[in-house]
Amino acid sequence: MGKKFTTPYEVAYYDGDITRKMTIPSMLAVVIKTSEEQSDALERGADYVASFGLGWVITNYEIHITRLPIVGEKLTITTQAMSYNKYFCYRNFWIHDEEGNECVLIKSTFVLMDKENRKMSSVLPEIIEPYESEKITKIYRGEKIEKIEAGEFLPYRVRYFDIDGNQHVNNAIYFNWLLDVLGYDFLTTYEPTFINVKFDKEVEYGQEIESHFEILDDENGKQTRHEIRIAGQLYCEANMTWKKSQ
Amino acid sequence: MGKKFTTPYEVAYYDGDITRKMTIPSMLAVVIKTSEEQSDALERGADYVASFGLGWVITNYEIHITRLPIVGEKLTITTQAMSYNKYFCYRNFWIHDEEGNECVLIKSTFVLMDKENRKMSSVLPEIIEPYESEKITKIYRGEKIEKIEAGEFLPYRVRYFDIDGNQHVNNAIYFNWLLDVLGYDFLTTYEPTFINVKFDKEVEYGQEIESHFEILDDENGKQTRHEIRIAGQLYCEANMTWKKSQ
Known part of the structure; x- marks a missing residue:
């Protein structure tokens, strides 16, 4: 290492x-x-x-x-x-x-x-x-990301301040889109314990993304599934596990 | 002092x-x-x-x-x-x-x-x-903020991460809305030399704002005028002076 x-x-x-x-x-x-x-x-x-x-x-x-x-x-x-x-x-x-x-x-x-x-x-x-x-020769395959079955979405326009020196949307910004859709009540009630996110394609300035999500019950809290899509194409996908905030 | x-x-x-x-x-x-x-x-x-x-x-x-x-x-x-x-x-x-x-x-x-x-x-x-x-007894009145005469606008939804510990939109976020409307070409061609901004009313989570703007020619570059409005009411207004970036 x-x-x-x-x-x-x-x-x-x-x-x-x-x-x-x-x-x-x-x-x-x-x-x-x-x-x-x-x-x-x-x-x-x-x-x-x-x-x-x-x-x-x-x-x-x-x-x-x-x-x-x-x-x-x-x-x-x-x-x-x-x-x-x-x-x-x-x-x-x-x-x-x-x-x-x-x-x-x-x-x-x-x-x-x-x-x-x-x-x-x-x-x-x-x-x-x-x-x-x-x-190493091995390719590390992370935990599988489960797909959304029945979700809803909100649209987000890529803003000037979302792009960084590399001319692409900074990875951290995706989380703004992924999480914002969950809303005030959810985000002040639950906090994440595990997040698995995969960036499939690069989002660029001027595009409008759809942040799809689905909230599922879990033994100890909630599970959420996320997909960022543009015109039906997958750009980013995530699964998250949540517990009640103390 | x-x-x-x-x-x-x-x-x-x-x-x-x-x-x-x-x-x-x-x-x-x-x-x-x-x-x-x-x-x-x-x-x-x-x-x-x-x-x-x-x-x-x-x-x-x-x-x-x-x-x-x-x-x-x-x-x-x-x-x-x-x-x-x-x-x-x-x-x-x-x-x-x-x-x-x-x-x-x-x-x-x-x-x-x-x-x-x-x-x-x-x-x-x-x-x-x-x-x-x-x-002091004097009230400091800053430079007058000129109104927009013929502008256009883009809408912005207030996001969860736009609000801070005070439950209101952080002042810095207004600049995201004020500036983003100017677009990539403008923002990579010009940089601000003077900004005068007044916050009139507090924007809250769940609201959708309109970021109005107007771009005017100036001796040494550009002048921009800005108004953030919700349902016709003024929440924030700004004037900015810009020069060509080196």
Whole structure:
């Protein structure tokens, strides 16, 4: 397994929702920043990767939430490149609180994308080497994402501030669309304990997406299923497990 | 004039737009955080203010931009309570770069709002004293905001993540609506040098707003006029001056 990299982070008021718990979009923005800092420290930042005509794209997150951090908490964000095969790089993130308890574990899959034709590239040794992650042949297949059976949806227009320096919608923004549809009552009653999300296609500026969802009862709370579609095509899919908030 | 309070801030990738310049919503989120930190340091945080049944509300920003900070820059954020009269508290914010050059000056007006009936309260000495700002009788009237003559608009639904711990839409979010309507071409061609914004009424979760705008030619670039309306009522108005980006 690869080198670990750790940075401190204090949860700002703007990272919190109305319950003052850290939002999933903020959490992802902050952990991704940590991996960018590691890349910069290893001289493998976005500019270096772009010199090969490539850019990193995240295709999957598996988010395991023990406890959502709260506004004002001093956290430690750790990231580690775990392993890689011909096309996929597996990276973990951990969020710990001040007492060293694990709040969140995020398993992610990164791929290198050709910036011109937006096709996947095989992993380049020059880019990956300094992280010292393990080369494997196995392809990690995450938990299956269950499809929506009978859902409803809300439309969302992609906004200027939703796109980042890569000209595409930042992954964290998808969660704004995925979660917003659940509504105030649901989101103030339940909190997520597990999220499995797959990004299938890249959403671009000017598009209007449909955020489809279905809420199901679960032994200990609720389960939700999500699909982001444009003109019938699947762009993103997710399953989430929820418990009652304390 | 009152006590100054300064914090460092490094511009994160998620604070930047596609040109890697810091966005106005991020800028405001970060400066407000600094004033909250000052309040906490003076034991006049949100909980103390809430013990009187009150909360701070911002009614006006005048943003003077010399240069927009860039992703990765190490900034210094300074805030100072300047003066107050019976109802209005005037607070300045400065953003300086690493060489000590002023990038942005923000003049703001704060009022205390009764949390129950959402009416303005007079300024309480207990709350304001530790900031050591000057008591004045004059009411500062900012530059007049010119009305839209012939505009168009886009609708925006208030989302769950747009509301903050105060159950109202965070001021920074209004800028998402105000600016997004200008579109990709405008926003990548021009950058703001001056913004004057007035918040007239509070937008709440579940509402759908109309972001009206008009683009006018100006000697050195463009001028834009903005109004956020719900059912014909004015909630927010702004004038902005723009120059061509370098």
